[in-house]
Amino acid sequence: MTHATGYAALSAESPMAPFTFERRALRADDVRLDIRYCGVCHFDLHQARDDWHNSVCPCVPGHEIIGTVTEVGPDVTRFQIGDLAAIGCMVDSCMACPECVRGPEQYCVKRSTPTYNGKDRMDGSPTYGGYSDHIVAREQFVLKLPEGLDPERAAPLLCAGITTWSPLRHWKVGPGSRVAVAGLGGLGHMGVKLAVGLGAEVTVVTTSPAKSADALALGAH
Incomplete structure (x- = not known):
């Protein structure tokens, strides 16, 4: 096991505070990342404040994680020490x-294991997220960061990015498509950039007129 430091909500009413805890020792197919960047998602706030009545405190949020690989288990094949890698909202599933x-x-019919506010499938220990100095996850749930992608800006792709990319790909958005993006917030601005990048004609629907200039700057038509 390794000592980790992070920030946790010790209760649904308390502010985030420094927190020390133990990360599990690496299993054969595990990867350890020393965390460089972690996005801040509104989902984190919901969990820290127990808005959905399923939080387990202390809660260490964070599921938009970018880091450097510092250790790998003996069965790991896709990563080497020094690689830039990423972890999203899951760290395991039944895989069967x-x-x-x-x-x-x-x-997963047996439920995937969330990056935080969950339980490890093997030992039942709580999972803690990316508001911390390092993290351990199963290799299949760690992503390689493509060359040329700025790690400082990449973290939100692990949640806001995939949340908007998935429906765009599902509906085969491309040149000739017309896309409306409702709201220009954390997901909305990502949806605009991705849809524009795919060649669609993009309209932003917002109740905040002051965001019009931002929408146009992001490529909305």
């Missing part, structure tokens, strides 16, 4: 049910 075999582990 039809959904896991097909690919979308988020639909």
